[in-house]
Amino acid sequence: MTRSQLTHEDKAFLSTYDPATYERPAVTVDLVILTILDDRLVLLLVQRNEPPYRKKWALPGGFVRVGNGKSSRGEDLLEAAQRELSEETGLPTDDILLAQIGAFGAPMRDPRMRVVSIAYAALVRPTLAPFIQAGGDAARTEWTALNDAMKMPLAFDHPEIASKALQWLRDQLVRSSIARSLLPPTFSIAELRRVHEAILDVSIDPGNFRKRFLRMIDDSVIEQAPGRRITASKPASVYRFVDTGRS
Amino acid sequence: MTRSQLTHEDKAFLSTYDPATYERPAVTVDLVILTILDDRLVLLLVQRNEPPYRKKWALPGGFVRVGNGKSSRGEDLLEAAQRELSEETGLPTDDILLAQIGAFGAPMRDPRMRVVSIAYAALVRPTLAPFIQAGGDAARTEWTALNDAMKMPLAFDHPEIASKALQWLRDQLVRSSIARSLLPPTFSIAELRRVHEAILDVSIDPGNFRKRFLRMIDDSVIEQAPGRRITASKPASVYRFVDTGRS
DNA sequence: ACAAAAGTGTTAATTTTACACCCATGC
DNA sequence: GCATGGGTGTAAAATTAACACTTTTGT
Numbered sequence: 439m440t441r442s443q444l445t446h447e448d449k450a451f452l453s454t455y456d457p458a459t460y461e462r463p464a465v466t467v468d469l470v471i472l473t474i475l476d477d478r479l480v481l482l483l484v485q486r487n488e489p490p491y492r493k494k495w496a497l498p499g500g501f502v503r504v505g506n507g508k509s510s511r512g513e514d515l516l517e518a519a520q521r522e523l524s525e526e527t528g529l530p531t532d533d534i535l536l537a538q539i540g541a542f543g544a545p546m547r548d549p550r551m552r553v554v555s556i557a558y559a560a561l562v563r564p565t566l567a568p569f570i571q572a573g574g575d576a577a578r579t580e581w582t583a584l585n586d587a588m589k590m591p592l593a594f595d596h597p598e599i600a601s602k603a604l605q606w607l608r609d610q611l612v613r614s615s616i617a618r619s620l621l622p623p624t625f626s627i628a629e630l631r632r633v634h635e636a637i638l639d640v641s642i643d644p645g646n647f648r649k650r651f652l653r654m655i656d657d658s659v660i661e662q663a664p665g666r667r668i669t670a671s672k673p674a675s676v677y678r679f680v681d682t683g684r685s
Numbered sequence: 686m687t688r689s690q691l692t693h694e695d696k697a698f699l700s701t702y703d704p705a706t707y708e709r710p711a712v713t714v715d716l717v718i719l720t721i722l723d724d725r726l727v728l729l730l731v732q733r734n735e736p737p738y739r740k741k742w743a744l745p746g747g748f749v750r751v752g753n754g755k756s757s758r759g760e761d762l763l764e765a766a767q768r769e770l771s772e773e774t775g776l777p778t779d780d781i782l783l784a785q786i787g788a789f790g791a792p793m794r795d796p797r798m799r800v801v802s803i804a805y806a807a808l809v810r811p812t813l814a815p816f817i818q819a820g821g822d823a824a825r826t827e828w829t830a831l832n833d834a835m836k837m838p839l840a841f842d843h844p845e846i847a848s849k850a851l852q853w854l855r856d857q858l859v860r861s862s863i864a865r866s867l868l869p870p871t872f873s874i875a876e877l878r879r880v881h882e883a884i885l886d887v888s889i890d891p892g893n894f895r896k897r898f899l900r901m902i903d904d905s906v907i908e909q910a911p912g913r914r915i916t917a918s919k920p921a922s923v924y925r926f927v928d929t930g931r932s
Numbered sequence: 933a934c935a936a937a938a939g940t941g942t943t944a945a946t947t948t949t950a951c952a953c954c955c956a957t958g959c
Numbered sequence: 960g961c962a963t964g965g966g967t968g969t970a971a972a973a974t975t976a977a978c979a980c981t982t983t984t985g986t
Contacts, residue, residue, distance in 0.1 A: 461751045462709040465801050504708045507799045511792035541788040541803045545758035552754045556788045671937040672983040918963040919956040
């Protein structure tokens with residue numbers, strides 16, 4: 439909805455409009471940054487330096503910049519998530535999938551004040567994960583297996599957010615080629631299978647998975663790529679997702 | 686996260702903490718209130734009385750109550766959605782499914798000020814729909830076919846929100862028994878089929894749908910109910926969703 | 933030679949899809 | 960009677976699932 443679509447009446451109204459000073463919540467973005475390490479689905483936790491929940495592990499996140507609300511309006515929610523992602527990890531955000539997974543606004547979720555947080559999942563290729571460096575005000579950052587993280591006493595309502603992210607990821611896995619964002623540009627059948635196994639936390643018959651995979655090739659979702667992947671035994675062919683124009 | 690889980694350090698910190706006066710966005714909830722009328726999926730639109738977008742059709746919605754942010758913290762996001770739902774429709778909210786479908790916070794989505802809106806879908810049984818009465822500050826309210834609505838010049842970014850709601854509903858339909866919320870307590874096979882047809886906007890073979898339906902009976906998702914449904918021709922048996930304890 | 937992981941094949945069970953047809957009711 | 964929509968059956972095709980087997984490599 440751009441300003442140019444407003445009517446004359448709207449513009450006249452706005453020139454005299456003074457936004458009422460309602461009480462407003464703070465708005466933040468929280469990130470569930472995920473990748474696959476050692477065939478396990480892991481997320482990035484930061485250890486808090488400041489109260490509340492000092493020394494507790496938490497999801498990275500921060501305030502959405504809003505400008506002064508009139509002449510400058512600040513950033514979109516996705517932009518805020520991208521900024522936080524790059525602040526916390528030092529990684530370029532253009533190769534990392536960010537998807538909104540929900541809004542969390544329980545009145546007492548932050549003891550300091552009323553905060554509504556928009557949660558995003560970030561899927562990082564494992565090849566990028568080693569380059570992550572602690573940033574911002576975090577004392578330490580650490581990759582933690584999602585299974586373990588959900589049993590930890592994370593700060594705020596972050597266990598709930600992490601759980602929602604896992605739900606979201608599992609849903610996406612069946613319905614789309616989301617695994618693409620958790621793999622190098624080319625990958626073997628077994629590598630894709632292990633991503634599925636890590637996300638769904640099940641083991642999958644290699645033979646049967648292969649058949650599903652070959653069907654994806656029939657459907658032109660995936661195509662063979664040049665080269666082979668060296669493994670502990672027989673080398674495997676590598677494949678890539680067919681580029682559909684969209685980033 | 687309740688207050689009792691805070692450490693002593695946290696409590697000491699909080700007693701001296703003065704929430705910084707960051708600029709904050711207004712936070713609202715917007716509702717995509719859906720039901721099935723004449724075998725069509727329809728949503729409730731209200732005609733705006735005030736600028737901006739005066740006379741334009743819009744989704745019902747309103748501000749989340751936040752209290753003063755300290756001693757009183759106001760309502761949860763879902764509570765805000767429930768309150769708006771009952772204000773706008775006059776219906777009791779306890780029989781209406783409300784699910785969060787996303788947060789929308791583009792900087793210029795509201796020309797008056799920076800607003801972040803949490804969108805909820807509300808599924809209303811068609812038996813309740815006739816009792817809806819215009820409430821609040823809306824000039825008129827009207828059920829509109831979702832197909833048509835998405836071609837209308839709705840106010841703000843409401844087309845985007847409506848589209849997200851449809852996506853959400855279609856996803857849920859395959860994965861859960863969400864159709865329950867759009868049907869009377871008991872229903873015929875054909876009635877459930879027509880709900881599916883309306884939501885997916887396809888026609889479904891009655892014989893094949895029946896077989897899927899019977900499988901749901903095998904799985905104890907659905908059971909036969911007493912009575913029959915009078916139709917234009919042969920009367921149909923009626924069924925109900927098995928009560929699984931959860932509302 | 934052997935272990936390990938890639939890759940292939942077989943079979944039964946289940947599910948999907950298209951379509952033909954019978955049955956009970958209101959008009 | 961006959962149109963309408965409920966209800967039933969059949970058969971091909973596609974998918975899933977369990978599992979045995981062969982091939983190619985590194986050590």
